[in-house]
Amino acid sequence: MWGWIEFALAMGVFMASHRIPAALGVRDRLVAALGARGYTALFSLVSTGLLLWVIWAAGRAPFVPIWDQSPAARWAVNIVMPLVVALVAFGTAAPNPFAFEGRRTGFDPARPGIAGLTRQPLLWALLLWALAHLWANGDLAHVILFGTFAGFSALGMRIVETRRRRQAGAEEWARLTAHTGLLPLAALLSGRWRPRRPPPVWRLAAALLGWAALWHLHAPVIGVWPGP
Structure with missing residues (x-):
């Protein structure tokens, strides 16, 4: 109990x-x-x-089992997690006035950086992390855990986007978001955004180091080997 x-x-x-x-x-x-x-x-x-x-x-x-863990689910976690870490590394403290983890200063609507990929990188990272781990962990406690975080991140996107839109006003919001998208890659696929320069090397290094740290610390800290 x-x-x-x-x-x-x-x-x-x-x-x-x-x-x-x-x-x-x-x-x-x-x-x-x-x-x-x-x-x-x-x-x-x-x-x-x-x-x-x-x-x-x-x-x-x-432990209350609901569904069995599968090799496909473990592979999914290992495929998704590098993307999760990259979103965190490139989104944290980047010029991005739309996300709570971003900086309000230095944002150029014509060159939106990470916001061109998605305006909410950290919340998308949380959602992908939660959904991948939800599939890989089918016992009741972890279904509640990861299901709650998935809902929390999806609801958070709606709340943050609504708040930022209201603060900016309709006309300013349209100007600021012209080359961005909420859905990852939506602005790229629609032709509204094209990367103008390579990603910062230090952020790429942070993503690689972060992923390596999570991989090696997962077993000693979480108690589960992360390999598929």
């Missing part, structure tokens, strides 16, 4: 940590005290710690 209680508590704290600070004005006070970058660093650190707690709690919850 305690396994389910801990899991429910971890999920509740994680979700509350993403809603209560903004609702109670805590976020604004922390931004004023720490600066935008300081707040982002603190929030990322706390979120990572809470996410690990949720994952560990799901592993300690009673």
Whole structure:
């Protein structure tokens, strides 16, 4: 019984940590005290710690099978995860006024960078991560875990997009988003966006190092070997 209680508590704290600070004005006070970058660093650190707690709690919850794990599902995780890490590496602190992880400064609507690929790289990374792991983990606790995160990320995209559109106004929103897309690759396939320059080497290096770290730390930290 305690396994389910801990899991429910971890999920509740994680979700509350993403809603209560903004609702109670805590976020604004922390931004004023720490600066935008300081707040982002603190929030990322706390979120990572809470996410690990949720994952560990799901592993300690009673095992209730719903579907069996398959080799195809494990391959899917290994194919998707490099894309997930790349979205995080190229989206975090990039000039992108549409996403909460992006910078409001330095954005050029004619050369939108990562926003040309998708305006919400971090939320798409979370959604892909959740869906791939949902398929690979068919017990009840992990279905709740990854299903909740998939819904959380999809709903988050709608909320963030609606908020940014309202803040900008219809005319300004149309100007800013002319060469961007919410769906990954939509602007590229429609011809509204073409990459003008190679991706920053340091972000590519960060993506490779991040993927390698996740691969090697998955077993000791999560307790499951990530290979297919």
